[in-house]
Amino acid sequence: MSFFPGPDPLAGDKPACDAIEHLIVPRTSDIGGLQVRRALPTAKRRLVGPFIFFDRMGPALLRAGEAIDVRPHPHIGLSTVTYLFDGEIKHRDSLGTEMVIRPGDVNLMTAGRGIVHSERSPENQRGHDRSISGLQTWLALPDHKEEIDPIFSHTEERMLPHMSDDGIKARVVIGNFEGSKSPVSVFTDTIYVDLNIAPGKSAPFAAQWEERALYILSGEAIIAGDHFADNQLLVFRAGDEITVTAGPQGCHVMLFGGAALGSSRHIWWNFVSSSKERIEKAKEEWRSGRFDIVPGDEEEFVPLPEG
Structure with a gap:
């Protein structure tokens, strides 16, 4: 018996089609030869x-003379989640962490009251052509956790639950999915699942989460007879069961969402907070050099943007 029960979608099933609240096409930018598509935040959502932040990095081929070199920069009020499909990134932060992120690993950095980090291509990856592909997302912290001390955790790919059955392959990055639970610990009810669906096969996206979305990484997803291409974000209405069917080439998607925060968030540059005043304070702290430095990466930093 499949652990992915669920009926195939029916073409023209209007109630299921109506379950798509927003369709978002990410805006694209080029950062040092790496194409990045930003799906959240947007005016729609x-x-x-x-x-509160969803970036698709690549897929891209970095040439021998190219590298990822994101200089030290600050964060408050959020957790960053870095998850790669291909390539490697070296993370350093002001806690003294130095960690190479590899495909399938979960790099979770909780900024809380403030942290500084850099992201660069590892030394052994420079000087030759190599591919890079992945996601970086931010989780806004709940009100009572916004000012906690910063924390870093790293979970290797082998520690995450993997499921495979009848043309469906899933890796549970964060949260619970179809009876499997990720060991990654976060502060709110969260779902984040890497899902591959073979051509013509179907997988459910249950209604148990208050807010849900699906990002199509590659291939074509079919929902209630409607076809959606890659690099589109679908945000679903609460309470509706969803079935995702893969098109002729199959599809690779990320399912994500969780409980609503219950309060609004302000976002400016790398700062997230329920308070505009707290963001202004963080700006001044970075401008005046009061954030901690990143050991081993002290020579450079990203200046505070103007305006």
């Missing part, structure tokens, strides 16, 4: 559960 600021948050999905705790997710």
Whole structure:
């Protein structure tokens, strides 16, 4: 018996089609030869559960003379989640962490009251062509956790639950999905699942989460007879059962969402907070050099943007 029970979608099933609240096409930018698509936040939607930021990195081929070199920069009020499909990134932060992120690993950095980090291509990856592909998302912290001490955690790919059955492959990155629970610990009810669906096969996206979305990484997703291409974000209405069917080439998607925060969030540059005053304070702290430095990466930093 499949652990992915659920009926196939019916073409023209209007109630299921209506379950799509927003369709978002990310805006694209080029950062040092790496194409990045930003799906959240947008004018249509600021948050999905705790997710306030959703970036698709690549897929891209970095040439021998190219590298990822994101200089030290600050964060407050959020957790960053870095998750790669291909390539490697070296993370350093002001806690003294130094960690190479590899495909399938979960790099979770909780900024709380403030942290500084850098993201660069590892030394052994420079000087030759290599591919890079992944996601970076931000989880806004609940009100009572916004000012906690910063924390870093890293979970290797082998520690995450994997499920495979009848053309469906899933890795539970955060939360619970179809009876499997990720060991990654976060502060609110969160779902984040890496899902591959073989051509013509179907998988459910249950209605148990208050807010849910699906990002199509590759291939074509079919929902209630409607076809959706890659690099589109679908935000679903609460309470509706969803069935995702793969098109002729199959599809690779990320399911994500969770409980609504229950209060609004302000976002400016790398700062997230329920308070505009707290963001102004963080600006001044960075401008005046009161954030901690990143050991081993002290020579450079990203200046505070103007305006």
